Amino acid sequence: MSALLKIFFRYGVLFLLLGCTNKLPSEINESNSPAEIIKLGDEAYEKGYFERAGDYYFEVNRYFPYTVEDELGLSKAVEAYYRAKKFEDSRIAASKFLSLYPESTKAQKVLFFRSKSFCDEIDIIERDQAAARDCIASFTAFQSLYPKSSFKKEVQRNIFTAREFLVGQQLNVGRYYLKRNNPTAAMKRLKKIKKSTKVSKFLPEVSYRLIESFLVVGLFREALSEREYMRKKFPDSSWTGEADSLIDKSGLN
Numbered sequence: 508m509s510a511l512l513k514i515f516f517r518y519g520v521l522f523l524l525l526g527c528t529n530k531l532p533s534e535i536n537e538s539n540s541p542a543e544i545i546k547l548g549d550e551a552y553e554k555g556y557f558e559r560a561g562d563y564y565f566e567v568n569r570y571f572p573y574t575v576e577d578e579l580g581l582s583k584a585v586e587a588y589y590r591a592k593k594f595e596d597s598r599i600a601a602s603k604f605l606s607l608y609p610e611s612t613k614a615q616k617v618l619f620f621r622s623k624s625f626c627d628e629i630d631i632i633e634r635d636q637a638a639a640r641d642c643i644a645s646f647t648a649f650q651s652l653y654p655k656s657s658f659k660k661e662v663q664r665n666i667f668t669a670r671e672f673l674v675g676q677q678l679n680v681g682r683y684y685l686k687r688n689n690p691t692a693a694m695k696r697l698k699k700i701k702k703s704t705k706v707s708k709f710l711p712e713v714s715y716r717l718i719e720s721f722l723v724v725g726l727f728r729e730a731l732s733e734r735e736y737m738r739k740k741f742p743d744s745s746w747t748g749e750a751d752s753l754i755d756k757s758g759l760n
Contacts, residue, residue: 531559535566541576548583557591565600573607582613585620594624615653619662622646626665629672636676642669674700674707681716690723711737711746718750722757731759 535544548563564587567580581604588597601621605614622645628638646662646669656662677700684693697717704710714737721730734754737747 535563535570537570539570541567541571541574541580544570545576545580545583548580548587552583552587552590557587558593558596561587561591561593561596561600568603578604578608578611578613581607582611582617585617589620589624592627594628597621597624615649615656615658618645618649618652619656619658622649622662623665626669629669636673639669639672642666670704671707671709674704674709674713678709678713678716681713685716685719685723690720694720694724711741711744714741715746715750715753718753722753727757727759730754730757 535547544563544567548560551557551563552560561584564580564584567574568577568584571577581600584600585597585604588594588600598621601617601624604611604617605621608614611617622642625638625645626642629642643666646666649656649658649662677696681693681696681700684690684696694717697713697720700713701710701717704713707713714733718730718733718737721727721733731754734747734750737744737750741747
């Protein structure tokens with residue numbers, strides 16, 4: 508056997524032996540100690556194998572429920588699955604943790620990741636509203652439970668982003684009705700947004716689309732009133748300039 512082949516053989520056997528020491532999550536059983544399982548999870552996590560790490564951590568609950576190691580393993584599973592973008596798995600682990608260990612010092616962080624998993628599923632304006640509503644509901648509950656949390660600013664930011672998403676979706680519906688020559692339906696939707704929303708980047712456009720609706724159905728006084736509202740509320744918005752141009756074209760000035 509050549510020297511080169513001997514080297515390959517020697518290191519090949521070594522790598523094989525090393526590989527055998529690391530069991531896959533599916534190979535874990537009650538003969539493994541909880542500390543050993545968590546260590547395997549930690550090693551996978553450090554290497555960036557987040558989903559596999561979550562699988563290891565979750566196995567602790569299967570064989571060693573109601574233990575200190577189970578509490579630790581489930582909390583780590585929540586974060587590992589979140590990092591892997593396996594949001595549903597993260598929420599399953601979080602729900603199990605919170606049902607078993609609601610008084611744990613780790614509960615705050617677990618609930619944070621559970622809430623954040625909903626927020627991270629909010630993608631584009633055209634998507635379903637469920638993720639945004641769940642994000643708001645979950646983080647609102649978080650605020651009630653942990654008003655002085657170090658996550659406070661991030662929680663507020665995520666709630667605001669989710670609310671903006673919902674406003675954007677409602678505005679999209681208003682635009683759709685206008686394009687379909689249904690200004691009355693558009694008007695109802697836009698008025699609802701304006702009434703229920705205090706702060707949003709979309710509000711100037713909401714007012715502009717309202718003016719469009721008013722003009723189509725001949726509500727000229729309402730259109731002028733909305734334009735004055737825009738001048739006071741959004742003096743620097745490009746939508747206010749657009750509203751002025753629209754009113755001028757209609758011949759109301």
